[in-house]
Amino acid sequence: MCKAMQRAISHSPRSMTMVGVCLHLFPTMIAAAYPWYLATFYQLLHSKSVASAFFSLCLALAVPGTAFISLHSLARIQPMRSEALILLRLTYITFISPSLYVLVGVLLYLMKFDGRDLQVWIAMWLILLITAWLTCVSRRGEVLSPLASESTRTVRLIHGVVASIVLVVFVFAHLINHTFGLFGVEVHEAIMIYLRHLYRSPFVEPVILVLIIFQIVSGLVLVEAKIRTIQSMFDALQTASGLYLAVFITSHLTAVFVLGRHAGVETDFKWATALPAGLLADPWAVRLIPHYFLGIWLLLIHVACGGRIVLLAHRVKPRAADTVCGLLIVASTLWTAVILAGVVGVRV
Template identity: 50%
Template sequence: MTRVVSATSSRATYAHWHLTPAVLALGYPWYLARFYDAAAAHHALSALAALAVVLAVPASAFVSLYSLGRQPLITSRDVILQRLAHFTFASPPLFVIVGVFLYLMKINGADARVWLGIWAAVLCAAMLALLTNPAVDKHAPAVRRLAPVRVMHGVASAAIILVFLFPHLGNHAVGILGADTHKAVMLVLRHLYRAGWIEPILIALFVFQIVSGLVLLLPKLGEKRDLLGTLQTASGAYLVIFIASHINAVFVLARYFGTDTDYAWATGLPGGLIADSWDVRLIPHYALGVWLILSHIVCGLRTVMLAHGVSMPRANAISWTLIGVTSLWAAVIVAGMVGVRI
């Protein structure tokens, strides 16, 4: 009897620990507000502390995902907790897309309250799902033929990378030299990816990536994963919402109203992202988004390497090296976006 009570208590503690990131996400808008207030008052240490709390939401979700993915036996409850953790990890772009939708509906000043309502509902749903699932069981993922989807996802990724993504991120990297330099490069590149027949194809490819990414992600929740495997699924979940948010902002919020989606628009110039209480949410959104999209590409390359017989240690070494290089690229982009100039 004592063992049963002890096991039940242990399982409850285990589930509660993995609910912590989602509970922390409830306060996400207020952490951002604290960051904005501290930055506006030029209290650097307070601003950095508040930003650390903001980033603690996706960081804690990632720790939860890694822990869950290392379990020797993946149960149905583990899968529920992983779904919640992936959703929590994507908090930065989720808060952005919520804000954009509310702005388009002309609902002002309600972002934090709507966010609180969304997360209260998500947490209630997660806890109900946990309570109605068996305490201990073996999760048996459905057998699916995903190889064709994986290949199409990779081919679409390669097309997006070559035609749009790397030129676009290269353009953003020169933003650290100034908005005028960025605009000069952008006007040249737009002749390629804004061509009348190319742009609709790119949009269709992005939509396909969102759908196919979800198809590939969900079965992985029942599989054991290492650190890079966790980074691949976490970044994929983040990018699903990030891409949807970005497309909505560019094609609905901006172009529909005749706004040029240039560097000044993206970075809130002339005031900058830090100087605006709404735009401040774009800092973690962009910072993590740029790094994660590059990391996701590297993780995808690792999958290809492993499928073609490259040893795990060698594939991991190459992947971590590439992540280190792309992290520098992402750091330059983000530095430029928050106002650093050289």
Template identity: 45%
Template sequence: MIASQEQQDDIKSTVHAARTSGAIALVGVAPAVLGLGYPWYLATLHDFAAERHVWSALLALALTLAVPASAFASIYILGRQLTVTPGRIALQRLAHLTFASPPLYVILGVFLYLMKINGADARVWMVMWLMILCGTLLVLVTESKVGAAARSVRLNTAPVRVAHGVASITIIVLFLFPHLGNHAVAILGVDTHRAVMLVLRHLYRAGLIEPALIALFLFQIVSGLVLIAPKIGSTRQGLLDVLQTASGAYLVIFIASHMNAVFVLARYFGTDTDYAWATGLPTGLLGDAWNVRLIPHYGLGVWLVLAHIACGLRTVMLSHNVPSQRANAICWAAIAAGTLWSTVIIAGMMGARI
């Protein structure tokens, strides 16, 4: 029996939908599969750098950065889709987690070090990542059963957004900008950095200010997760919207990792958290097999915190009826300034001096 035109159209529509779903699944899963080898890309970077193979080291660095870069592309593509399904949300969550691979690998390494499990970072990473991938694939496989029942829920995040913004301003004024400014002057020399650091510590390590800052950072982690959750299910997201969400996901883990390293790892062992500690002197970030993971961790972290602030400023401007074209232009200008600032910081951390 020859199928009617309507039946043929239905078949074509079903095949097209299946191919589209398959392509979307590939876009979402591919960065995470690439992320399985993240520890080995870093190890290769360290080995080539030690052997003075500059171009090979740069290629290994590019492969390392390809993990968060491909994840960001995945977040953008998934965020442009017109429909929201449980599988699509699972893929977006996976992409956001993959984007945060640098701080995730750092915090994993610190936890394993504290548990006195040495030399197992890469193996634990692979097992953990395979479990995450399996969980995501299970959601995709069962999507047809639960997809029809899924409903998007609109949350009123306005109060959380305001509180998150107020906490951000407080952190920026009392700690973040002075701290990043301190790191920027390190390009003039370690002694210059230390002199500025000792002055600034009287501010952000004061009796009442330091506990308040810790509480604010913890609040930013929790409130950030609350704000990210509904955006992961959003559709038709622009590039700056995606950058705000992706940078927020990165910073949630980055802040947790940094606080764990400072307040648990360093202070527990009585280590001064100065510039020498942060940059792994005297071997440096590139000269130590463990410290090499801090290069993408810090490099992206500094740039993303400044980009996140710029995107937050854009959100505030849009909420106050500033024309989107002007708000976007100001945001991009702030991102450009943040790029210059973060470049100076990372260059200093890698040993550059003027």
């Protein structure tokens, strides 16, 4: 698919062909059916068709997967033209579909529009597709100048420093806590109670929240600046994962503080994993499986890619920096798998 995209792009020196536009719209087209993949996964799983259920889950994950292939291809186009930028933005939105679907569900629940998730979701993607298509057709060939990287240098520096603080004080402790979910709810909660003395203290918690909000806002600024520049695979991963995290964290904070703590509900491991029934037993909660998986995995990947940038800034050879980043991504995948196993109910 990626090679086909490249051929369609390179066919015209002036602008992207209509075939190229259609190929890059494909991930968004299949994103419109994302709720159906999850519903089919749930139905097949409970009819004991495990292999078919797994295939449906793979279809759901194919939405961000194909979106990344597309955005990586688009990110290598220079000079950047208007239709490529429009498609790139649309593809980034497609990439965040799993967490976006959760956020849509949470917001509709808060607005008392229960059961309207599918209709709103399909309407949203139809509007995006039609808008992108019409804009691409009307603005084909317009060359866009890249934004100067120096303009965001200060933002990048502060973003990295704040990220380090949040990772050390909260994120890594939170992930380690979830890792112990594999050993049972009691073990998880014992560690959680201990850690909450730190990150839920009256002084620390507001500071963490402010820093996280800053990370979301500054991250969006960096994404917009980086979207017009040539990106390697690791650069594209860093940008895409950062945007995904912005939506994931927004959804997570909304659920925790509005649906949970504001309503007087204990936001512990039982709440997050829909116990005692579990995520696999609830047709709404199954959307949390790819949401959690990609949220944790892309968080760790984002950190790994950020570390690669630091290594390059310290004049480490690109091949060595890429190797370190690749190894960290492998380790991140294993760690994510362990956490997700505990989340879906596996116990040792």
